Amino acid sequence: MDFNSYTSRFRLFEPKIHMSFKTKRHDDEMMNIAAKAVGFPKNVVDLDLSKGLPEPDWRDYETPITSASYMW
Numbered sequence: 433m434d435f436n437s438y439t440s441r442f443r444l445f446e447p448k449i450h451m452s453f454k455t456k457r458h459d460d461e462m463m464n465i466a467a468k469a470v471g472f473p474k475n476v477v478d479l480d481l482s483k484g485l486p487e488p489d490w491r492d493y494e495t496p497i498t499s500a501s502y503m504w
Contacts, residue, residue: 434454438447457463467473
């Protein structure tokens with residue numbers, strides 16, 4: 433699996449890579465042991481994005497949000 437996350441660099445012309453990693457499955461037995469130890473997977477929805485992201489409500493913040501490194 434390849435994962436890439438980009439930053440907008442606060443409205444510069446091109447997004448820049450923020451973080452990246454690559455992984456691959458190495459050991460199914462160890463994977464199953466680790467998954468069982470933490471109870472993964474769970475049949476529970478942690479964050480339902482089926483209708484998209486909710487509209488942000490900035491009223492609770494005293495200073496403006498200047499980073500996109502969060503999910504509202």
